[in-house]
Amino acid sequence: MTVVRSGGFRRIAIGLPYLWLAVLFLVPFLIVLKLSLSQIATAIPPYTPTFDDPATWWDSLRQLTFENYAWIADDPLYLNSYLISLRIAFFSTVFTFMIGYPLAYAMARAPEGWKPFLLMLVILPFWTSFLIRVYAWIGILKPEGLLNQFLLFLCVIDQPLVITNTETAIFIGIVYSYLPFMVMPIFASLDRMDPRLLEAASDLGSPPLKSFWSITFPLSLPGVVAGCFLVFIPAVGEFVIPDLLGGSSTLMIGKTLWMEFFNNRDWPVSSAVAIILLLILVVPIVVFQRIQDREAAK
Amino acid sequence: MRHRLSGFNLVSLVLGFGFLYLPIVILVIFSFNASPLVTVWSGFSTRWYTQLFQNQGLLDAAWVTLRVGLISATMATILGTFAAIALTRYTRFRGRVLFTGMVYAPLVMPEVITGLSLLLLFVAVDFDRGFWTVTLAHITFSMCFVAVVVQSKLLSFDRSLEEAAMDLGATPAKTFFAVTLPVIWPAVAAGWLLAFTLSLDDLVVASFTTGPSATTLPMKIYSQVRLGVTPEINAVCTILIAIVTAGVLTATLLNKRRQVRREREGQAAFA
Amino acid sequence: MKAQSLGSVRKSFAPWADPAAKPFIRFEGLTKVFDGTAAIDDLNADIFHREFFALLGASGSGKSTLLRLLAGFEVPTRGRIVLDGEDMTGIPPYRRPVNMMFQSYALFPHMSVAKNIAFGLKQDGMAKSEREDRVADALKLVKLENYGRRKPHQLSGGQQQRVALARSLVKRPKVLLLDEPLGALDKKLREETQFELTDLQYELGMTFIMVTHDQEEAMTMADRIAVMGDGKILQVGTPPEIYEAPRSRFVADFIGTVNIFDGTLVARDGDRLTIETADGHPIEVDGNEERGGALQIGAKTAYAVRPEKLRISASPLDGPNVMSGEVWEIAYIGDMTSFHLKLDSERIVRVSMLNSSRESAVQMTWGERAWVSFEPNAGLVLSA
Numbered sequence: 035m036t037v038v039r040s041g042g043f044r045r046i047a048i049g050l051p052y053l054w055l056a057v058l059f060l061v062p063f064l065i066v067l068k069l070s071l072s073q074i075a076t077a078i079p080p081y082t083p084t085f086d087d088p089a090t091w092w093d094s095l096r097q098l099t100f101e102n103y104a105w106i107a108d109d110p111l112y113l114n115s116y117l118i119s120l121r122i123a124f125f126s127t128v129f130t131f132m133i134g135y136p137l138a139y140a141m142a143r144a145p146e147g148w149k150p151f152l153l154m155l156v157i158l159p160f161w162t163s164f165l166i167r168v169y170a171w172i173g174i175l176k177p178e179g180l181l182n183q184f185l186l187f188l189c190v191i192d193q194p195l196v197i198t199n200t201e202t203a204i205f206i207g208i209v210y211s212y213l214p215f216m217v218m219p220i221f222a223s224l225d226r227m228d229p230r231l232l233e234a235a236s237d238l239g240s241p242p243l244k245s246f247w248s249i250t251f252p253l254s255l256p257g258v259v260a261g262c263f264l265v266f267i268p269a270v271g272e273f274v275i276p277d278l279l280g281g282s283s284t285l286m287i288g289k290t291l292w293m294e295f296f297n298n299r300d301w302p303v304s305s306a307v308a309i310i311l312l313l314i315l316v317v318p319i320v321v322f323q324r325i326q327d328r329e330a331a332k
Numbered sequence: 333m334r335h336r337l338s339g340f341n342l343v344s345l346v347l348g349f350g351f352l353y354l355p356i357v358i359l360v361i362f363s364f365n366a367s368p369l370v371t372v373w374s375g376f377s378t379r380w381y382t383q384l385f386q387n388q389g390l391l392d393a394a395w396v397t398l399r400v401g402l403i404s405a406t407m408a409t410i411l412g413t414f415a416a417i418a419l420t421r422y423t424r425f426r427g428r429v430l431f432t433g434m435v436y437a438p439l440v441m442p443e444v445i446t447g448l449s450l451l452l453l454f455v456a457v458d459f460d461r462g463f464w465t466v467t468l469a470h471i472t473f474s475m476c477f478v479a480v481v482v483q484s485k486l487l488s489f490d491r492s493l494e495e496a497a498m499d500l501g502a503t504p505a506k507t508f509f510a511v512t513l514p515v516i517w518p519a520v521a522a523g524w525l526l527a528f529t530l531s532l533d534d535l536v537v538a539s540f541t542t543g544p545s546a547t548t549l550p551m552k553i554y555s556q557v558r559l560g561v562t563p564e565i566n567a568v569c570t571i572l573i574a575i576v577t578a579g580v581l582t583a584t585l586l587n588k589r590r591q592v593r594r595e596r597e598g599q600a601a602f603a
Numbered sequence: 604m605k606a607q608s609l610g611s612v613r614k615s616f617a618p619w620a621d622p623a624a625k626p627f628i629r630f631e632g633l634t635k636v637f638d639g640t641a642a643i644d645d646l647n648a649d650i651f652h653r654e655f656f657a658l659l660g661a662s663g664s665g666k667s668t669l670l671r672l673l674a675g676f677e678v679p680t681r682g683r684i685v686l687d688g689e690d691m692t693g694i695p696p697y698r699r700p701v702n703m704m705f706q707s708y709a710l711f712p713h714m715s716v717a718k719n720i721a722f723g724l725k726q727d728g729m730a731k732s733e734r735e736d737r738v739a740d741a742l743k744l745v746k747l748e749n750y751g752r753r754k755p756h757q758l759s760g761g762q763q764q765r766v767a768l769a770r771s772l773v774k775r776p777k778v779l780l781l782d783e784p785l786g787a788l789d790k791k792l793r794e795e796t797q798f799e800l801t802d803l804q805y806e807l808g809m810t811f812i813m814v815t816h817d818q819e820e821a822m823t824m825a826d827r828i829a830v831m832g833d834g835k836i837l838q839v840g841t842p843p844e845i846y847e848a849p850r851s852r853f854v855a856d857f858i859g860t861v862n863i864f865d866g867t868l869v870a871r872d873g874d875r876l877t878i879e880t881a882d883g884h885p886i887e888v889d890g891n892e893e894r895g896g897a898l899q900i901g902a903k904t905a906y907a908v909r910p911e912k913l914r915i916s917a918s919p920l921d922g923p924n925v926m927s928g929e930v931w932e933i934a935y936i937g938d939m940t941s942f943h944l945k946l947d948s949e950r951i952v953r954v955s956m957l958n959s960s961r962e963s964a965v966q967m968t969w970g971e972r973a974w975v976s977f978e979p980n981a982g983l984v985l986s987a
Binding site: 042043044046047048050051052054055056058059060061062063065066069133134136137139140141143144150152154155156157158159161162163164165166167169170171172173174176180210213214217267268270271272273274278288291292295296301304305308311312315319323 | 338340341342344345347348349351352353355356358359362411412414415417418421422425427430431434435436437438440441442443444445448449450452453456468469471472475476479503504505508525529532533535536539540550553554557558561565566569572573576577579580584588
C-alpha cells in the first residue's frame with residue numbers, strides 16, 4: 035500500500051515516536067554496551083567515561099576492555115546465577131503450563147454466556163499490582179503464615195514448613211504472577227477451535243480422550259507455545275519475585291544485577307551482566323518472533 | 333451450544349480461580365484485622381486505614397505515583413498511537429526495521445536492563461534525577477505497550493474507511509481525527525489504562541531512575557515489605573486493588589453497555 | 604419513468620465511435636508494479652464523458668488496482684492518468700474530482716447517515732445550511748428521506764448501499780467510481796438496483812466507472828465493457844460486441860460459455876471456409892471474412908460457437924454442421940435446459956435449449972443418442 039507521500043501528519047506520526055525511542059531506548063542501550071567495556075572507577079558516576087570526546091575517539095577505542103566480561107566468566111557467582119535463572123524460568127514455565135492448560139481448557143468449554151466473565155476474572159489480577167500480588171504470598175507462605183497454620187491445624191504436618199526464602203516460593207510466585215500470560219493465548223486458541231471437529235472425530239469413532247490428544251491438543255499448540263514464551267522470557271530477568279520470596283540464598287540474574295549496581299556500585303560489571311542477560315534472551319525472543327510471524331502469516 | 337460443564341472442568345475452574353484470587357482475598361481480609369499480627373485474626377477494625385492517612389511519607393509517595401501515572405500514561409498513549417499508525421499505515425520509510433525493533437524490544441526487555449540503561453543516560457547527560465526522569469522512563473516503556481494494543485485494533489480496522497474519508501476530500505490529518513481516532517477509540521482508551529497501571533505498578537525502573545526527591549508508592553511499599561508484612565501495607569494494597577478493580581470494571585461495563593445499546597438500536601431499526 | 608426517450612437517447616450515445624470526440628479520461632501507458640509483478644501493465648484506454656464504463660475481470664486481473672489508481676490511493680509506477688484535460692500525477696486522493704463508492708461501503712460507523720453524507724461537503728468548507736440542503740437532496744435521490752439520523756449499523760444492507768451511493772454522489776464528482784457496487788446485495792435486490800443505478804447515471808449526466816466480476820451485471824449496466832486480464836485490457840466494446848465478437852480465446856471463454864473447436868483450415872471457397880477439427884469433424888464456416896480472410900490453407904485455427912446457437916434433436920439432423928453423440932449431462936434450469944453431449948471422440952459439446960413449450964425439456968434423457976447442428980455463420984473464427 036502506497037499512500038501519497040505528502041503532508042506533515044506522516045512526518046509527525048513516524049518522527050515523534052521514532053525520535054523518542056531513539057533517544058530514550060537506543061542511546062541508553064548503547065551506553066550500557068559502552069559501559070560494559072569500560073573500567074571501574076570510584077568516582078561518581080562510578081566509571082571512567084570512554085570515548086566521550088570525538089577527538090580522542092581512537093584513543094578511547096584502545097581503552098575498551100573486556101575485563102568486565104572476563105571477570106564475570108571467572109567468578110562462578112555469575113555463571114551460577116545465569117544457570118539458576120534459566121532453570122527456575124524453565125521449571126516455572128512447565129508448572130505454569132500444567133496449571134494454566136486445564137484452566138484455559140475449562141474456560142473454553144464453559145457455556146458461552148460465562149466466557150466474558152471468566153475472561154475478565156483472568157485478566158483482572160493482571161491489572162492489579164505485581165508487587166502486591168507477590169506480597170500477598172509472603173503472608174501465606176512464611177513459617178508462621180496461613181498455609182502452615184492451616185496444615186498444622188489439619189495435623190498434616192507437625193512442624194511448620196520452610197517455604198519462604200526457598201526456590202519453591204519463587205516457583206509459586208512466578209506461576210501465580212504469570213498465570214494469565216499462559217491462560218490467555220491457550221484459551222484463545224482453544225476457543226477458536228471449531229467444535230464440529232470433535233463431533234467429526236467422534237463420528238469417525240474416536241473416544242473423547244483420544245480426540246483430545248489427536249485433535250484438541252495439537253490445535254491448541256500455537257497458544258501453548260506463545261504462553262510458554264510469554265512466561266519464560268520475563269521470568270529469566272525477574273527481580274521482584276526472587277528478591278521478596280527467594281531470600282538471599284537464591285540469586286537469580288536480575289537480582290545479581292540489582293545488587294551489583296545498588297550494593298557494590300560496580301556499574302561497568304552490572305552493565306556487562308545486563309548485556310549477557312540480553313544475549314541469553316535474544317535466542318528465545320527471536321524464535322518466538324519467528325513463530326508468531328509464521329502464525330500471523332497463516 | 334447446550335452442554336454442561338464436566339466435573340473435571342468445574343474442578344479446574346474452581347482450583348484455578350481459587351489459586352488466582354485466594355491470596356488477594358486473604359490480603360484484603362487481613363487489612364481489616366485489629367491485631368498488628370498479620371496472620372492472627374482478632375476482630376474487625378479499620379484502624380490501619382485511618383493510620384494510613386496520617387502517614388505523610390506514604391501519602392507523598394502516592395501523590396508522586398499518581399502524577400507520574402497520569403502524565404506518563406497520557407504521553408505514552410499519544411506516542412504509542414502514533415507509533416502504531418507508523419507501523420500499520422506507513423509500510424515504507426527509512427529505518428522501518430529499526431523502528432519496529434525499538435517498539436517491540438522494550439516489551440520483552442527485562443526491567444532491570446531498561447532501568448539501568450535509562451539511568452546511565454540520565455547520568456551521561458547530567459539530568460537531575462527525580463520526578464521527571466521516572467516519568468520519562470515510564471513513557472518510554474509503556475508507549476510500546478500502547479503501540480501494540482492500538483496496532484492490533486488498526487490491523488482489524490477496515491482500511492476503506494480511511495480511503496473513503498480521503499476520497500471525500502479529507503487530508504491525512506483530518507482523516508485521522510475525524511475517522512480513524514473515533515473508531516479506534518476503545519483501543520486507545522485501553523492503551524491508556526494499561527499504561528497507567530504499568531506506571532502505577534512499576535518498582536524496578538522507578539528505583540533505577542529516580543532521585544532522592546521522588547519516591548513512588550511501589551518503592552515505598554517495597555522498602556516496608558522487606559522489613560516484614562504489616563497490616564498497614566495490607567491496607568494500602570487493598571485500596572490500590574479497589575481502585576484498579578473499580579476502574580477495570582467500569583471500563584468493561586461501559587463497553588458492554590455500549591454494545592448492548594448498539595444491538596438494541598439495531599433491532600429497533602428492523603422491528 | 605421515461606424509458607421511451609431514455610432508450611432512444613442511449614441508442615445514439617456512442618462517442619467512442621466518433622473520431623472527433625475528446626476522451627474525458629485517458630490512461631496513458633499506465634503501469635503499476637507491486638513487489639516486482641505488474642498489476643497494471645502498460646495500459647491505454649479512453650473513457651468518454653457521461654459514459655457508464657465497466658471494468659470486468661476475475662480477481663487479480665488488475666481491475667480494482669486501476670480504480671484505485673484513478674482514485675489516487677495508488678501511485679502509478681509509470682504512465683499517467685489525464686482527467687478532463689488535467690494530469691492527475693501527484694494529486695493526492697483528497698484533491699481529486701472523483702469519488703468512490705466502496706465495496707464494503709466504508710460508512711463511518713460513528714456518524715449518522717446524514718453526517719456520513721455531509722462529510723465530503725464539510726471538507727470543502729461548505730456552509731452548514733447549504734450542506735443540509737444538499738444532504739436532504741441526496742437522501743431523497745436514494746429514497747432514504749427519513750433515515751438521516753440513523754447510524755449505519757441500523758440500516759439493512761440495501762439501505763447501506765444507498766447511503767454509500769449518496770455519499771459519493773453528493774459532491775457531484777466528475778467521475779463516480781464504483782467498486783463492486785452490488786456485490787453485497789442478494790440476487791433480487793441486485794437486479795432491481797442495476798436498473799436504478801443506470802437510470803440515475805443517465806439523469807445525473809455523470810461518468811461512472813464500475814468494477815465488477817459479474818458479467819451479467821456489466822452487460823446490463825454498462826455502455827462499454829473493458830475485459831481485463833493480467834493487468835491489461837483485453838478488449839473494450841459494447842456488451843453485444845464483447846459477447847458476439849470476442850477478439851480472443853480468453854475473452855470468448857471468459858464471457859458466457861462457449862464451445863471451442865481447435866482445428867486446421869482445409870478449404871476455402873470464396874468466403875466459405877472449411878475447418879477440420881482435431882477429432883476429424885469438418886466445420887463449414889461463413890460470415891467470418893474479417894478474421895478468416897487472412898488465414899492460409901493448413902493454418903491452425905479455432906472456431907467458437909455459443910451453446911444457444913446449437914440445435915439439439917433426438918433424431919438425425921440435416922445440414923452442414925451436424926455432430927452426434929451420447930447425452931452425457933442434462934441440467935434443467937427452468938427457462939432453458941443445458942445439455943452436455945459426448946461425441947464419439949470423447950469431446951464434450953455444450954448445447955442450451957430454450958424451453959419454449961412445457962414438454963420440450965423432457966424429450967431426451969441420459970445415455971441416449973442425440974444430434975446437434977449449427978449454422979455456418981453461428982460462430983466465430985479465433986486465432987488459435
